[in-house]
Structure formats: structure tokens, C-alpha cells
Amino acid sequence: MITVKNISKSFNGTQVLKDISFGFEKGKTNLIIGKSGSGKSVLTKCIVGLFEPDEGEIFYDNRDFLALKSKEKKDLRKEMGMLFQGSALFDSQSVEENVAFPLRMFTNMLEDEILERVNFCLNRVNILNKNNLYPSELSGGMQKRVAIARAISLQPKYLFCDEPNSGLDPVTAIVIDELIKEITDEYKMTTIVITHDMNSVLEIGDNILFIDNGIKKWEGSKNEILNVKVKELHDFVYVSKFLQNIKPK
Ligand SMILES: Nc1ncnc2c1ncn2[C@@H]1O[C@H](COP(=O)(O)OP(=O)(O)OP(=O)(O)O)[C@@H](O)[C@H]1O
Ligand SMILES: [Mg+2]
Structure with a gap:
């Protein structure tokens, strides 16, 4: 609340x-x-x-x-998880790097734990097998879903x-x-x-x-x-x- x-x-x-x-x-x-x-x-x-x-x-x-x-x-x-107005992802980072960003920034998780969490979140928003694509290679709706995956990565x-x-x-x-x-x-x-x-x-x-x-x-x-x-x-x-x-x- x-x-x-x-x-x-x-x-x-x-x-x-x-x-x-x-x-x-x-x-x-x-x-x-x-x-x-x-x-x-x-x-x-x-x-x-x-x-x-x-x-x-x-x-x-x-x-x-x-x-x-x-x-x-x-x-x-x-x-707090945030989804900002307008473009929500880092254009120069892949899908995987975008979702991993808060985990690398705010936690001491190991790389394999990070990857597991990234895949869990991407799976939750139904983005499968797109880890290495860049935002410009995704549709607008897919970009939003990746942004949601990033926003929920830290639970x-x-x-x-x-x-x-x-x-x-x-x-x-x-x-x-x-x-x-x-x-x-x-x-x-x-x-x-x-x-x-x-x-x-x-x-x-x-x-x-x-x-x-x-x-x-x-x-x-x-x-x-x-x-x-x-x-x-x-x-x-x-x-x-x-x-x-x-x-x-
Ligand atoms: N950093 C700022 N400095 C000065 N004025 C600002 C600043 N940010 C917002 N404002 C002003 O505050 C008012 C409200 O802006 P706000 O961005 O909250 O609108 P909004 O309801 O989110 O609109 P939209 O639906 O277009 O996004 C506007 O008049 C805006 O010009
Ligand atoms: Mg606004």
C-alpha cells in the first residue's frame, strides 16, 4: 500500500x-x-x-x-519496479542485458543466477528465444513486455x-x-x-x-x-x- x-x-x-x-x-x-x-x-x-x-x-x-x-x-x-513513459529499454543493450541490468546494478547475484532470473522473467512475459536481439529488432508490444520483465526482475x-x-x-x-x-x-x-x-x-x-x-x-x-x-x-x-x-x- x-x-x-x-x-x-x-x-x-x-x-x-x-x-x-x-x-x-x-x-x-x-x-x-x-x-x-x-x-x-x-x-x-x-x-x-x-x-x-x-x-x-x-x-x-x-x-x-x-x-x-x-x-x-x-x-x-x-x-520499486518502473516502466517509464516513452521508450523504456536501453537501445544499445540486448534483451538479456536489459533485463539483467537491475540485477547487476543492485544485487550480488552470480552470473548463472542472473541468467536464470532473466530467463524466468522473460518467460513470464512470454518472450522466448529472443535474448540476443536488440530492442530495435522487436515489435512495440514485445519491447513493452521486455520492459515489464526488467521492471519485475528484482521482485x-x-x-x-x-x-x-x-x-x-x-x-x-x-x-x-x-x-x-x-x-x-x-x-x-x-x-x-x-x-x-x-x-x-x-x-x-x-x-x-x-x-x-x-x-x-x-x-x-x-x-x-x-x-x-x-x-x-x-x-x-x-x-x-x-x-x-x-x-x-
Ligand atoms: N521538470 C519540470 N519543470 C517544470 N514544469 C514541469 C516539469 N515537469 C512537468 N512540468 C509541468 O507540470 C505539468 C504536469 O505535467 P505532467 O508531465 O505531470 O503531465 P501528465 O499528466 O503526465 O501529461 P501527459 O498525459 O501528457 O503525459 C505540466 O504543465 C508540465 O509542463
Ligand atoms: Mg505523463
């Missing part, structure tokens, strides 16, 4: 997050949704420690993240995915969503997925935070979202539904 309390963040006098509080639950795919520029990535970067919020608190289970000493913070970082308790299915066709996007949901359940991770894809929302939205202009406007689940009366959320859902031709229940 990750809990954020009253998080605010400004850049050069412009406030981009305003007093956001939310609980991201363990074993669930927790979504952050909202329009482009609404503050989803900045919030996530605050949670993982890439930005420091101006105000507020962040708890990883019972650990007060902002109060941790640097050694404790480093230990906690090893419990993280907390998984962060910033738009994991952007740039993918709708069918492959659902495969990636389902994979994230499955591994979240299997390893009982606290998973945070940023998305503005309504298909994803309706597929995997166990627990959803909707932000608009840096403000929390709604929270709830996929079962409630189509009938919400909050104007900004209704507009977000309606435009997406219109574009994707999803029929309301």
Missing part, C-alpha cells in the same frame, strides 16, 4: 499538484487518469522520489518516504507504469494491461498505472484517481466511472468513449 497525503508541487511559481491525497492499494492495479498536462507524471515522480513535493507526505506501507535516510531510501528503491513490491500501452494497437494494449494485472495479483504488488486510455480504465481500473489541473476531482473504480456526474470526469470519459465508441451501460 502506498498512501499520499496532501501532496502539492509547483515549478517556478506555477502549481501543478494541489493537495492530492490518495491510497494506492496492495494487489490492485491503481490507475492515475487525467488529461495531458494534468499532473499524472509529476505525481508519480514525487512518489518514486524523482521530484520532492513542496508539501505533503508519502507512506510506503508504514515507511514515511520523505523522512527516510538516504541508505533507507536506497533500500526502498530496490523494492518489486511496488510497480510504476507510466502509459505502458501508449503507441500500441488496441489489442496489444489489452494484452499488456492484462499482463500487468496478472503479475500484480500474482506477486501481490502495489501497482500504479498512469493512463488516458479508456479501454485500460474499464479493463483494469480497480482503484482510480482522476486528476484535473493538478486537483483530485474523483476517485472510485471502473464499475462506477461511466455513471459519474463530475463534469471534468464526464467530459474525459465522454470524449474517450466517443473516440473509442464504447457504449455506456
